[in-house]
Amino acid sequence: xxxxxEYRRYVGLVEETIERLLPQTQEACPADGGIPKLLCESMRxxxxxxGKRVRPVLLLAACEALGGALEEALVPAAALEMxxxxxxxxxxxxxxxxxxxxxxxxxxxxxxxxxxAILAGDGLLNFAYERLLQNAxxxxxxxxxxxxxxxxxxxRAGVTGMIAGQxxxxxxxxxxxxxxxxxxxxxxxxxxxxxxxxxxxxxxxxAGEAAFAAxxxxxxxxxxxxxxxxxxxxxQGDAALMGKQTGMDAQRGKMTWPSLVGVEEARxxxxxxxxxxxxxxxxxxxxxxxxxxxxxxxxxRTH
Amino acid sequence: xxxxxEYRRYVGLVEETIERLLPQTQEACPADGGIPKLLCESMRxxxxxxGKRVRPVLLLAACEALGGALEEALVPAAALEMxxxxxxxxxxxxxxxxxxxxxxxxxxxxxxxxxxAILAGDGLLNFAYERLLQNAxxxxxxxxxxxxxxxxxxxRAGVTGMIAGQxxxxxxxxxxxxxxxxxxxxxxxxxxxxxxxxxxxxxxxxAGEAAFAAxxxxxxxxxxxxxxxxxxxxxQGDAALMGKQTGMDAQRGKMTWPSLVGVEEARxxxxxxxxxxxxxxxxxxxxxxxxxxxxxxxxxRTH
Numbered sequence: 097x098x099x100x101x102e103y104r105r106y107v108g109l110v111e112e113t114i115e116r117l118l119p120q121t122q123e124a125c126p127a128d129g130g131i132p133k134l135l136c137e138s139m140r141x142x143x144x145x146x147g148k149r150v151r152p153v154l155l156l157a158a159c160e161a162l163g164g165a166l167e168e169a170l171v172p173a174a175a176l177e178m179x180x181x182x183x184x185x186x187x188x189x190x191x192x193x194x195x196x197x198x199x200x201x202x203x204x205x206x207x208x209x210x211x212x213a214i215l216a217g218d219g220l221l222n223f224a225y226e227r228l229l230q231n232a233x234x235x236x237x238x239x240x241x242x243x244x245x246x247x248x249x250x251x252r253a254g255v256t257g258m259i260a261g262q263x264x265x266x267x268x269x270x271x272x273x274x275x276x277x278x279x280x281x282x283x284x285x286x287x288x289x290x291x292x293x294x295x296x297x298x299x300x301x302x303a304g305e306a307a308f309a310a311x312x313x314x315x316x317x318x319x320x321x322x323x324x325x326x327x328x329x330x331x332q333g334d335a336a337l338m339g340k341q342t343g344m345d346a347q348r349g350k351m352t353w354p355s356l357v358g359v360e361e362a363r364x365x366x367x368x369x370x371x372x373x374x375x376x377x378x379x380x381x382x383x384x385x386x387x388x389x390x391x392x393x394x395x396x397r398t399h
Numbered sequence: 400x401x402x403x404x405e406y407r408r409y410v411g412l413v414e415e416t417i418e419r420l421l422p423q424t425q426e427a428c429p430a431d432g433g434i435p436k437l438l439c440e441s442m443r444x445x446x447x448x449x450g451k452r453v454r455p456v457l458l459l460a461a462c463e464a465l466g467g468a469l470e471e472a473l474v475p476a477a478a479l480e481m482x483x484x485x486x487x488x489x490x491x492x493x494x495x496x497x498x499x500x501x502x503x504x505x506x507x508x509x510x511x512x513x514x515x516a517i518l519a520g521d522g523l524l525n526f527a528y529e530r531l532l533q534n535a536x537x538x539x540x541x542x543x544x545x546x547x548x549x550x551x552x553x554x555r556a557g558v559t560g561m562i563a564g565q566x567x568x569x570x571x572x573x574x575x576x577x578x579x580x581x582x583x584x585x586x587x588x589x590x591x592x593x594x595x596x597x598x599x600x601x602x603x604x605x606a607g608e609a610a611f612a613a614x615x616x617x618x619x620x621x622x623x624x625x626x627x628x629x630x631x632x633x634x635q636g637d638a639a640l641m642g643k644q645t646g647m648d649a650q651r652g653k654m655t656w657p658s659l660v661g662v663e664e665a666r667x668x669x670x671x672x673x674x675x676x677x678x679x680x681x682x683x684x685x686x687x688x689x690x691x692x693x694x695x696x697x698x699x700r701t702h
Contacts, residue, residue, distance in 0.1 A: 125567055125583045131558045135566040139558070186521060191493075191513025210494025211569045214517070218489060218524065219558040219566075225528040226553040232546055239542055243535055250529040255434045255442070255522040263438040263522075264428055266514045280428045 099389045103153060109166075110152040113174040114143060117227055131219075138208040138216035139223070143181045145199050152177045155293030157390065158311060161383040164301025168238065171231035172245055172296050175224035179253050180289060182220035185213055187262065225250070238300070245299035252288035252295075261285025273351045279320075282353075287319020310379045317373035318391060324366040325398045327352035331359060332398075363398065370395040402692045406456060412469075413455040416477040417446060420530055434522075441511040441519040442526070446484045448502050455480045458596030460693065461614060464686045467604025471541065474534035475548055475599050478527035482556050483592060485523035488516055490565065528553070541603070548599035555591035555598075564588025576654045582623075585656075590622020613682045620676035621694060627669040628701045630655035634662060635701075666701065673698040 121136045131139075152173035159169040188195040188203040189210060195203050205213035228249070232242035251257060261284030268277060294311035297303075303311075331354045354362040373391045377384040424439045434442075455476035462472040491498040491506040492513060498506050508516035531552070535545035554560060564587030571580060597614035600606075606614075634657045657665040676694045680687040 124570075125580055126559075127579075127583075129559050132563050132566050134570065135558055135563060182521075186517050189513075189517060191508075191517060205494075210492075212566065214489050214492060214495060215562055215566050215569070217521075218485075219562045221521065221524055222553060222557040222562060226550065226557050229546055229550040229553055233543070233550065236543070239546065240536070240539070243532055243542065243546060247529065247532040247536065250525060250532055254525040254529050255438055256429075256432050259518055259522045259525060260435050260438060263435050263515065263518050266518070267427075267437065276430075277428055280430075 097385060099386065099393070102157075102386055106153040106156045107149050109156060109170060110149050110173050110177060111144075113170045114177065117171070117174055118143065118223070134208070134212065135215060135219055138204060138212050139219050141207060142185050142198075142204050142216065143178060143220065145201060147199065149177060151180055151289060151293050154290065154387075154390070155297050157386045158294045158297035159301050161380055161387060162298060162301035162303045162307055163383070164297060164303075168231075168235055168242070169297060169300050171227050172242075172249070172300065173293070175228045175231075176249060176289075176293055176296070178220040178224040178227075179249070182217040182224075183253075183258060183262070183289075185217040185220070189213060192262075192266065238302075241299050241302055245296035248295040248299060249292045252292035257284055257288035257292075261288065268351055273356055275356055278351050278353065278356060281351075282320055282323040283316070286323045287316055290319040290322065291315030306379045310376050313376035314373050314387065314391075317369045317376065318394070321366045321369035321373065322394060324353045324362055324369070325394070327354055328359065328362055328366065328398045331355075366395075366398065400688055402689065402696070405460075405689055409456040409459045410452045412459060412473060413452050413476050413480060414447075416473045417480065420474070420477055421446065421526070437511070437515065438518060438522055441507060441515050442522050444510060445488050445501075445507050445519065446481060446523065448504060450502065452480060454483055454592060454596050457593065457690075457693070458600050460689045461597045461600035462604050464683055464690060465601060465604035465606045465610055466686070467600060467606075471534075471538055471545070472600060472603050474530050475545075475552070475603065476596070478531045478534075479552060479592075479596055479599070481523040481527040481530075482552070485520040485527075486556075486561060486565070486592075488520040488523070492516060495565075495569065541605075544602050544605055548602035551598040551602060552595045555595035560587055560591040560595075564591065571654055576659055578659055581654050581656065581659060584654075585623055585626040586619070589626045590619055593622040593625065594618030609682045613679050616679035617676050617690065617694075620672045620679065621697070624669045624672035624676065625697060627656045627665055627672070628697070630657055631662065631665055631669065631701045634658075669698075669701065 118136065118140060120140060121130045121133050123130060124133050126132060155173040155176060156166060156169055160166055184198060185204045187193050188198055189205055196206055197203060204216055208216065225246070228246040232239055232246060235242055261281050264277065265281050265285055268281060271277065291312060294315045295308070298308050298311055330352065357365070370391060374388055377388055421439065421443060423443060424433045424436050426433060427436050429435060458476040458479060459469060459472055463469055487501060488507045490496050491501055492508055499509055500506060507519055511519065528549070531549040535542055535549060538545055564584050567580065568584050568588055571584060574580065594615060597618045598611070601611050601614055633655065673694060677691055680691055
């Protein structure tokens with residue numbers, strides 16, 4: 097099987113679905129119940145800004161690996177990308193990270209203003225649930241599976257999941273570095289939204305307990321390894337810039353894994369996590385080839 | 400029947416349910432999957448700030464009027480109040496209305512900072528759907544009814560509903576006054592979230608078509624009349640302050656109904672809408688006594 101071609105196929109399906117759910121509207125103030133033009137445009141600006149579509153690709157790939165109907169998973173995949181995108185729009189706002197650029201383009205609030213960017217984020221979050229609920233009703237023979245899938249996404253995106261991680265990330269700027277705090281932030285800010293698509297796929301496909309356990313483990317390991325690798329890449333970037341190797345991410349004043357445990361130990365932790373991620377897929381057998389390759393491609397970023 | 404006692408009973412049920420769903424947590428960084436203390440506190444700060452609980456009371460009252468199980472409606476009622484509260488937190492932010500006070504207390508961002516207030520709002524919105532989905536799964540014999548109810552709430556809270564109204568309200572500050580624009584803002588920013596509880600109740604109670612039509616009409620009329628009356632009260636307040644009666648809400652530079660059509664015509668419109676709201680309930684008969692009284696109590700504010 098050709099991994100790259102398969103990845104592009106999944107990305108194509110995700111972007112087609114987004115385009116179908118959220119086409120550009122033309123009326124400022126639509127009498128027919130459509131989305132106001134400016135609101136729609138600002139949501140699309142960030143949602144269609146490129147990106148690797150990691151979360152929806154994981155959802156579609158896991159659904160196929162479990163023998164589920166890909167068609168039923170398209171809207172949940174797009175909804176998950178909407179939730180990821182809203183979190184980026186709000187993270188970039190003044191009062192949060194206050195960033196001017198995202199993926200090389202001006203951030204949402206730099207283009208549309210702070211007020212409209214808040215609404216674009218709120219709009220994407222609410223729209224994700226609106227469409228998850230409508231998609232559930234569209235498959236009455238699998239209604240409970242879809243409601244469980246939406247619930248798995250909501251729990252991991254919410255106040256005990258991603259939002260909890262963002263809250264502690266904001267607070268951490270004023271706190272002493274601490275491994276348990278950093279582990280908490282990584283687990284919730286990053287790993288939860290990578291586990292969500294795997295669990296949602298398992299619910300949609302009606303998977304058994306072994307598959308749930310395998311995918312939960314896979315998601316947690318990938319999420320943490322992914323974040324440690326991001327920190328390592330930052331350190332390598334900083335070291336190259338500053339002409340020396342250092343474990344302190346002093347320029348940003350942010351807690352990172354290498355700054356807490358050192359670069360070598362961080363690299364070793366990440367390596368162990370990737371091994372565990374790949375091993376966790378064994379109950380799924382051959383069908384998990386794409387997810388296995390996904391993990392292998394990601395691990396080589398820093399190894 | 401005693402309207403005031405019944406209203407207090409509904410408010411008590413809503414506040415008990417909120418307390419059950421969102422008790423204060425104590426750990427900054429809870430290992431057991433709870434909500435971080437600060438996030439929980441900031442959500443509760445705005446959610447438990449008093450208020451008339453109009454939307455959840457409408458949901459519970461409509462559910463009882465239609466013979467539905469009150470117990471099944473408690474979480475949807477609380478979820479709707481969470482959605483209303485998130486919209487107030489975000490509306491008060493700098494970049495939106497930039498308000499320092501709400502119901503006589505400092506706004507959320509004045510107490511917790513802008514970043515945490517954004518997260519408190521996001522958290523309440525996401526938590527509402529998390530709990531709506533879990534509540535749906537708790538009543539498997541009425542799963543489709545609950546999913547339809549959640550969908551009715553999501554649609555009216557979202558980018559073709561309340562958020563659309565907020566978007567145009569922000570834009571309107573820079574536009575010429577126009578009746579169709581003002582009607583759009585009122586219909587979406589206010590009326591949609593008053594229609595949502597009525598439709599959600601109808602879905603939970605498994606109501607027939609006549610009841611749906613009656614409650615849709617009731618919600619639309621109450622929502623618009625409510626907003627016109629608010630504008631009238633503002634004008635009366637301004638007129639008292641300025642020692643003269645005027646239809647222009649010049650101090651705030653905001654479009655209002657009286658400033659567009661004049662105070663007398665605004666009062667007449669509101670009166671016609673209240674009549675229509677009360678008449679629309681006739682298909683529900685005696686069981687709608689609370690909703691009828693609700694409309695009658697509200698209309699006397701300005702008449």
